[in-house]
Each structure stands twice: as structure tokens, then as C-alpha cells.
Amino acid sequence: MSRTSVAAAMLLAACPAFANDTTAVFETGGLVFGRTFDIEMVKEDLFISQEKVTVDYVFRNSSDKDVTTIVAFPMPDIEASPYSDVGIPDTASDNFLDFSVEMDGKAIEPKLEQRAFAASIDVTEELKAHNVPLLPFGDASTAALKTLSADITDDWQRRGIVIPDGYNDDMDTMVPYWKLRSTHWWDATFPAGKDVAVSHVYKPSVGGTVGTSFYYEGKFQPNFVGYQEKYCADDTFKRAIEQATKANKDGYTPYTETWISYILTTGGNWSLGTIGDFTLTIDKGDPKNLVSFCGKGVKKIGPTTFQMKAKDYYPEHDVDILIMKPANFDAPAEDNGK
Template structure:
């Protein structure tokens, strides 16, 4: 089976954001996870049920305040960083701020979260510069492109000097023109306040769309079609590749050479688990369900005692679980011609 990373839901005293991971050929994945928080000895995670598929992430938690006093805390869901430039991403930048469709409830009641967004260059907050010129903060969105094009020459030069934009020349259909390409990084976090009652349990759930990265090939064999080299070693460690994954890659490589036919392409899903260690003690009961989405897909990820529970689902259960790595899922998706 294959490789495992996870971001536990968490009470936040120190906001942290994840970063977009680079893709090989086509799109980039965004490492997503649960809520983040700083180490606490007051709240334990009694149970976590994590479901992950190419279309959706669902996480259900039970937390317990083990003290005799109510604990009020700031809770946050950090959205993956959105990089400017020409990086390919696996979401629609025109879909609005909540592009992952993030929703959360506590004890069955919907939570209305605040959204904090910051535009940074080299970790310097330059949000005010963009807001002063009415520039939307989402890099790559059409409204952002239109707003940048309307900047005065003086403002455009200032933005270029600050590293917020780069000037590129290309033909947009009406001749060669200068275009401003956004270079800033958008950091976003949804947050709210909550209370963990003394000596009581709280149930928290959240749902959002998966971010799936991928390539147009199967990339973990060497130039001779053999399971060797740095990339294979990385995949073997990250996804716990087995012999069947090697054979499938070799089969698709042979088809490429003999007939120019592509049999499979790679997709990846990443999920940050390690913050599950920030609660008081281990995760009491942890259940992971990985759904490969289509019976024709092939999946690999690292885990202990993984069992197949359905045509597309695989399950792992752990007791008193301390995550020691994040969850990395490799999907081989057949190409249909």
C-alpha cells in the first residue's frame, strides 16, 4: 500500500500556512489538511476519522477538554499558499476566495468563519499596496489581471520595484503589449473562536474539495524503464511503491515506445497529518479511508494494516496514534482515447 501524511484539526495560537508543491508537467497540487494549533495539554483528540478521495476530503473529530475549566481558543484552517507567476494550479482562481469549498461544523452547528488574507513578497506583507490600488488579492484571477492592466505607469513601476509584478511582452490578439504578471504569494486562513467545555467532548467536522496534482506521464522509472534513480527512490519512500506499481509503469512505458499510446498518467494527493501530535497525548482512535475514485485507478500510499473495504476504498485503523509522516497518495489513472 502507499504513503501517509495528515494535517490534524487544531486550535490555533500561532497561524501557519501550507505551501503549494511543484508538479512535473501539468498541474501543481496543494497540500491541504485540517485545522492548525499550538501544543496544548488541555485538549485531547479522542477520535479522528479521515476520508480522502480525488474529489473530497472529510474529517470528523471528537475532542475532550480534560481539565475542570472551560477552554476558549482560536481555531483556524490555513488555506494552502497561492503562488503568483505562471505556476499551474489544480483549482480555478476565478472561483472566489473559498475555492476549496471549505465548510465546518461544531456539534452539528455550522460555523461562520472569518477570512484573513495577506499578499506577501519574500515573506513581507504588501497587502496594503495592492488594496490602495484596488487590486484583488488572488493571483491569476481574471479580475486581478484586469485591475493590473488598468494601473497607471507610475503605480506599475512601483509594483515592479516592490517585486509584486513582472512585466512580460506577448501578443494578446491585438499586437504585442506589455502585461503585468502577479508575483506575490497569497496567504489565507479561515478562523473563529470556540469554547471547549470543562470535562466534556466536542465534535468537529469539516469538508472541502481535494486538490489533485498530476503529470501527463508515469515518471518514476529511469530512462531505460527500470525502477532506479533518485526519482524512483523518492517515490518508493513517499508512496511505498510495490512490484505491481513498477509493472504498470513498465507496461505504459512499453506502449509509449511501441505504439505511442499512453496507458496511465500520475495524479497525487497530499494531506498534512503531523499536527495531530499537537494535542494532549496521542490520537485515541484514528481511521483513514482512502477512496481511489474509480475501480480502474491504481493507488499507492504508505500505511500499516491497510485493508481493502470496497471496489475503490482502503482503510487503516490505529489506536493511540502519533503520526510520524504526512499522507502522500499516488494514483495511476488510465488514459481513455
């Protein structure tokens, strides 16, 4: 598949780059079915922005019998560490991506399966027994760990469930170190020979930096090769970065980075292995932002939106989006987009 990039809307501003201050991004994706080869993905309309992801599907049961199966939405695994910062929309909720779903316009109340692991050993019941929230990020988990006895704390540290908060040079305070695996799921029946519409919405995990990590000291750094491969950052994108940097009197590249990832390859798991009618729409959020992502036949359909359409689409690549945001809005935008 040909992979081209989109780069749009340059603004000249001023912002120093601090490449070591980053927030990681969780990769999220679409629905997964139980064991069945009778259901086709007839259509997928995928919209991605920094505020929300919406996915509208049409599934078809191609058999002559009704099919009842589990439909699941796997959440990204959360691996706790005091040395990392990750983009979690809501650290106070088990439904930390604010996931919701409808089937044929009717709201579904999915079940939530959550398990915690340390050194590949399930420690879910131990955490629950001591009233420790399973979500390892957030104030609630850290506060609950402070209530544990010294014996339990020592045991959990030995087993890799918790570790000292070395990031803040506090070796007496324990912080979570377990992995959380979460899945929303529900039973669904797909009538024989009929189409069923399924829609779900959630808040994406958004990562980024407070500066530009791939261009400084007047040149693209070696890590830019990864940006070219992952986001298809092309010559148009490179020129926008270079021109903005030259125009900035402080000599810094005047952008911060924002990353969003969506796992699309699971869309090839249906009975035909392809998505019959696929539409991808990406909203960069502000006309002054730059955006780059891989796609074929991408068109600009609005001041901030880009779209690609395909028939019988085989999702061989996931969707990775790079949005560059100017630090200040002191000049009118110049559109360099395709």
C-alpha cells in the first residue's frame, strides 16, 4: 500500500524545545469478536481527534443462522512506573478512557474485566483485599498503599508489586509497579443475513512533548528517521519545520509535539479479512497546527480535517498521528497542506 503524508497549516512562533519532558501515548483500537468466522465488517467510519475517537461500524452476519458471540473492546495495558508519564484521560475511573457503546442505536452497558499482574503473576485479589484500586496511576492508588502494614509493604516490594518512589528521591513511599489489563465486553446477537450497526466513543490517550525533539541546532536529528517511518513526515512537513525555525528570532523550533495512535490492524480479523467500506477522518484541532500521518488518497475536507476513503480495505498498518502545535499565535497561518 502506498503511504503518503499530510502536513498542514504552518505558523511562526516561539517556544524552546525540551525533548526530555514527554508524555507517552497508549495505543487504542477497535472491537474484537469471540470465535466466529461468519461476521463481516461491511463498513467502518473512524474519526480521530485529540478530544475523542468515534467509530461507526456496520457488521453483517453472512450465515443462515443467528450468531451470538462476545464483543470486546480491549483497553491498552497500563504498566505503572514512577519514571514514566502517560496520557490517561481519567485516572480516577476504572473506565479511564470513558468508553461507551451502542448497537443499532441502543446503548449497551458493557461489563468490565480487569486483572492486575506483577512479574506475570495475577495479584488482582490481593490488591482488592487491601482496598487498593487496580488502576495504578492516580492519587487513590498511592494513598491506599500508605495504609499498608510494613510486613505487607515489604512482601509486595519483594514480589515487584510496588517499588520505592525513587523518581522523587523518596525511598520510604511505595508506588504501584503492577500492570493493569482491562477489557470492556458484552454478549451480542447478530441476526442471520442482516446488518447490525455498532458505534463506540472514547477519549484517546494523547502523548507529547513540551518542545520539538527531532529538530534543533538547525538540523533534523537522527531520531527523525523514526518520524518519517511512523508518521510519513515528508518534504512538505520538513520545510514547514525549517521555515518556522528560521523565522523564530529565538532560534528554537516553535512547536510542541502531540501523538495519537489507533490500532487498526485488528480490523482484518473478520470473515473476509478486509473492511468493505472504510473512511478515516482526522481532525488536527486548530488551523495553525501541523499534522502528519500515513494514508493513501488523503484529502483536506475542512479547515482542520483530513479524510481518506477505501473499498475492500485491508488494514495492514495502524494509524499513528503527529500534531505539531505552535506555542503562540502571533502570526496568521499559512496553509502548506495537501
